Amino acid sequence: MDFAFDARTEELRKNLLSFMDEHVYPAEAVADEQRAALASPWDTPQIVEDLKAEARRRGLWNLFLPDEEYGAGLTNLQYAPLAEITGRSPQLAPTALNCAAPDTGNMEVLAQFGSEAQKQQWLRPLLAGEIRSAFAMTEPDVASSDATNIETRIERDGDEYVINGRKWYISGAMNPLCRIFIVMGKTDPDGADVRRQQSMVLVPRDTPGLEVRRAMQVYGYEDHYHGGHAEVVFHDVRVPAANLIGEEGGGFGIAQARLGPGRIHHCMRLIGMAERAIELMCRRAVSRTAFGKPLARQGVVQQWIADARVAVEQLRLLVLKTAWLMDTIGNKGAHTEIQAIKIATPRTVVDILDRAVQLYGAGGVSQDFPLAELWAAARTLRLADGPDEVHQRSLARRELKAYL
Structure with a gap:
């Protein structure tokens, strides 16, 4: 090894x-x-x-x-x-x-x-960094942690699809450079297989009937650098049938393929956020004095820093193992580990950031240091790409299967 x-x-x-x-x-x-x-x-x-x-x-x-x-x-x-x-x-x-x-x-x-046409029109400019994009799945009126609940309709009408629905927390949609939406909705709402009811279509931003209604806040932050998180309404939005991604009924499978790498990427970056938090904690601890001695000599502060280091090393090894499994046996083979890191990483990093905020006092919750915004981002990732409880349920069922 x-x-x-x-x-x-x-x-x-x-x-x-x-x-x-x-x-x-x-x-x-x-x-x-x-x-x-x-x-x-x-x-x-x-x-x-x-x-x-x-x-x-x-x-x-x-x-x-x-x-x-x-x-x-x-x-x-x-x-x-x-x-x-x-x-x-x-x-x-x-x-x-x-x-x-x-x-x-x-x-x-x-x-x-x-398709090749879709790649030329949208993938190429995205790869070049010339445009931005959004992924429209989450909805305010259903429990979107269960993607089969999605209610947005995508109906075939001749050579077009007609889209009606309301989405929210659609990341990137507020950015003027966001030129294309990947929209998930139901093409076969009464289908026997609930995981074959959904499809995905490409919807250009300037399509009539697409309304970017408002920016959604995340713990008071609007997340400007990522293009915000918007409420988006689709009212009789028409796109060519050629804008379908893959096949009708393939939306759920495409979403799962998309979320696997996305989950591990979030966990990778979360470890970097924790490392910055530890660095900021150490700098603060050696530069401030309370009750007659530096914070770095206070036992509780030393414990916070030591526990943070141990936790980050554990998380990094688990994330690296997951990455290796994804490379060697595929995303499906690494499903247990992907869920494990998605449960453990945001939760642990939130705790580390919380200690860092505590160490900085009023500065920790202010805009003068990055900790408050980092905390908001990390806490949100306990919901994004599936809440903790969904992953815990699936992981536990897999563990119990051999005993039932």
Whole structure:
């Protein structure tokens, strides 16, 4: 068993660490200043475009996509330590590398299931970072943790599909560069197999009847750098039948294929968020004095830092094992491990960030440090891509199966 990075991963890792130190961390304050001066908070600050250009120049582009025709050709195991590094600045680094959700999942869907025409029209500009995209699945009126509940209708009418429904928390939809939506709805609502009732279609943003109604907040944050999370209404939206992705009834399967890599990518970045939290905790602990001695000499603070280090090392090993299994036996074979990391990682990182906030006091909940926003993002990931309880239920049933 070899725990060392291979040569290519180590080279990319060194390159990325340099990029983060020289460009990304200094850009965090600049991006906020530039955004405040924009006509719309949803517009992209120039510094983000500058970061994207530098990342491309360094060869740090589309690292998430294992398909060598479209992406960097990295395995999940090779990508894991790189995604972790980007998690240290989740608002800027993933976007700078064209490795930000929901575009990553949408590019994977188009690369795997899209027609050649769909790839040329939408995948190519997404790969080039020229446009952004959104994935419209979650709905406010049903328990979307069970994707078979989706009520949006996609009905065939001659050579077109007609879409009616309401979605919310559609990430990326507020960004003016979001030009295409992948929409999941039911084409066969009365079908005997509830997992064959759904389909996915491509809906250009400028299609009549598509209304981006409002931005949804996440613990008070609007998440501008990711293009927000919108409520979107589809009212008699018509698209060509050629906009169907894959086949009718294939939507649930495509969603599952999309979510596997997405879940592990989130966990990779979460570890980076935890690492930044530990760094901030240590810096604070050695720079502040309370009750006559530095915080670093307070027993409870030492315990928080030690427990955080142990937890991160455990999570990293589990995530790397999961990545290796996905590479060697496929996403289905790694289903148990994917669910395990999806349960453990957000929950543990939220706890680490909570301790970091506590250590910073009032500063921890302020906009002057990244901790509050990191906490909100990590806490949300206990819901995104399936809440903890759904994964716990499925994982427990698999464990119990041999005994029933």
